[in-house]
Amino acid sequence: MRARVDPEKCMGHGMCEALASEVYEVNEETGYNEMGEFETPDERRAAVLKGMTGCPEQAISILVDAPSAAR
């Protein structure tokens, strides 16, 4: 699955990493999550959602693949 951290919304609270460190990582020096768009195994969906719902800035979103072109 793919997800994205919007660098313009991230305010560096670090909640994402605190809630789901297996998915999210904040820059130790800046405190901001600088992952941008990333890919993670589907098995981590629950952790992705946990960090996403815990982010106070709603900076995290799940990316859904566009449906394949109509035949």
Ligand code: SF4
């Ligand atoms: S919880 Fe949200 S605002 Fe805080 S570091 Fe993570 S992505 Fe950024």
